[in-house]
Amino acid sequence: MAEQIIFYVLAVIITVFSILAVTSKQIIRSATYLLFVLLGTAGLYLLLGFSYLFAVQIAVYAGGIMVIFIFAILLTNRPGENVKSELPIRRLVALVTSVAGLAFCGHIIYWNVKKVIQLPLMEELTPQKLGHIMMGTDKYQYLLPFEMISILLLACIVGAIMVARRR
Amino acid sequence: MSELFSNFFSGSIPMEAYLGISLIMFFAGVYGFLTRKSLLMILISIELMLNAADINFVTFNRYLYPERLEGFYFTLFTIAIAACETAVAIAIIINIYRNLNSVEVGNLDQMKE
Numbered sequence: 001m002a003e004q005i006i007f008y009v010l011a012v013i014i015t016v017f018s019i020l021a022v023t024s025k026q027i028i029r030s031a032t033y034l035l036f037v038l039l040g041t042a043g044l045y046l047l048l049g050f051s052y053l054f055a056v057q058i059a060v061y062a063g064g065i066m067v068i069f070i071f072a073i074l075l076t077n078r079p080g081e082n083v084k085s086e087l088p089i090r091r092l093v094a095l096v097t098s099v100a101g102l103a104f105c106g107h108i109i110y111w112n113v114k115k116v117i118q119l120p121l122m123e124e125l126t127p128q129k130l131g132h133i134m135m136g137t138d139k140y141q142y143l144l145p146f147e148m149i150s151i152l153l154l155a156c157i158v159g160a161i162m163v164a165r166r167r
Numbered sequence: 168m169s170e171l172f173s174n175f176f177s178g179s180i181p182m183e184a185y186l187g188i189s190l191i192m193f194f195a196g197v198y199g200f201l202t203r204k205s206l207l208m209i210l211i212s213i214e215l216m217l218n219a220a221d222i223n224f225v226t227f228n229r230y231l232y233p234e235r236l237e238g239f240y241f242t243l244f245t246i247a248i249a250a251c252e253t254a255v256a257i258a259i260i261i262n263i264y265r266n267l268n269s270v271e272v273g274n275l276d277q278m279k280e
Contacts, residue, residue, distance in 0.1 A: 003179065003180065004180060007180050007184065010188075011184070011188050014188055014191070014192060015188065015191050015192075018191065018192045018195040018196075018215055019191075019195050021195070021199070021211060021215065022195050022196070022198050022199030022202070022203070022208075022211075022212060022215070023199075027205060027207055027208060030208060030211055031207075031211065034211050034214060034215070037192065037215065037218065038214075038218065041218050041221070041222060044185065044188070044222060044225075045225060047180075048185075048225055048226065048229045049229065050225060050229070050239060053225065053239065053242060053243065056243060056246055057246065060246050060247070060249075060250050061214075061218075061246065061249075061250075064250055065214070065249070065250055065253050068253060068254060068257050069207070069210075069211070069253070069257070071257075072207060072257045072260060072261060073207055075261060075264070076207065076260065076261065076264040076270050077207075077270075083203065083204070083205050083208055084204045084205070084271065085202050085203060085204060086201070086202050086203075086204060090201070090202065091202045093201075094197075094198050094201035094202045095198060097197065097198075097201065098194040098195075098197045098198040098201075099194075101194050101197065102190060102191070102194040105190050105194075106187065106190060109183055109186045109187065109190065110183060113182070113183065113186065114231075115181065115182075115183070116181065116182040116230045116231065117179065117181050117182075118179060119179045119180070119229070119230065120229075120230065120233040121233065122229065122233040122234075125236070125239075133236060133240070134240075140235065140236075140237070142240050142244075145240070145244055149244055149247045149248070152247075152248065152251055153247065153251060156251035156254055156255055157254075159255055159258070160254045160255050160257075160258040161258075163255070163258040163259055163262050164258035164261050164262055166265075
């Protein structure tokens with residue numbers, strides 16, 4: 001029963017704040033609402049039993065990315081200035097598009113996805129096992145993507161410095 | 168529908184509930200992407216959409232294939248790629264602000280002059 005209550009609270013938080021994040025007038029508020037959505041997502045990971053993913057989500061998203069966001073907002077935005085939106089007709093079209101997509105995918109999820117009610121048992125994911133899978137070269141092990149991510153991160157650091165530095 | 172609600176209150180949480188949350192998050196992102204003019208707001212919407220995809224990966228992994236960890240690792244790598252993407256995008260946005268003094272999409276066609 002406690003799980004259901006936690007799930008409801010997280011669901012309400014995520015729904016309300018993700019809608020507020022895309023409709024709020026001030027961009028800094030929008031970023032704050034995004035932070036709450038990311039924290040709610042971290043809670044969902046914990047509820048599903050992936051505590052490592054919970055830690056990564058909080059450290060990378062809620063820590064790193066949000067700091068970059070707020071930094072960029074304060075650099076490029078004058079305080080108290082409202083964000084401009086598109087014309088009302090375009091907003092209406094966007095609203096119709098997203099509600100239609102929501103209805104379509106909701107219909108598919110409700111009628112066509114296999115109904116799974118019980119959360120199946122999963123053996124606990126120890127850091128040791130996680131590291132072995134990350135560093136192995138067998139089937140279902142992920143050394144190559146891991147190295148690709150490191151090269152991507154390096155390229156991204158160099159690229160970001162090159163683009164943003166003052167000439 | 169009543170079956171779904173009774174499951175909500177008695178048994179454990181069904182898979183569709185997680186998928187529904189990520190669905191709402193994704194289409195909120197789509198709406199923000201289409202309606203906002205500031206580049207930073209568009210980036211925030213993209214983050215929402217990426218996050219919704221992550222929830223889907225993890226949910227399918229946990230409910231349908233609990234003995235495997237593919238969805239888990241996909242989500243881990245997606246979070247890393249999202250961090251890279253945000254850093255580069257914000258570097259570009261700051262550079263645009265330095266050149267044009269605004270981060271609105273409508274002004275971006277001045278870049279070619």
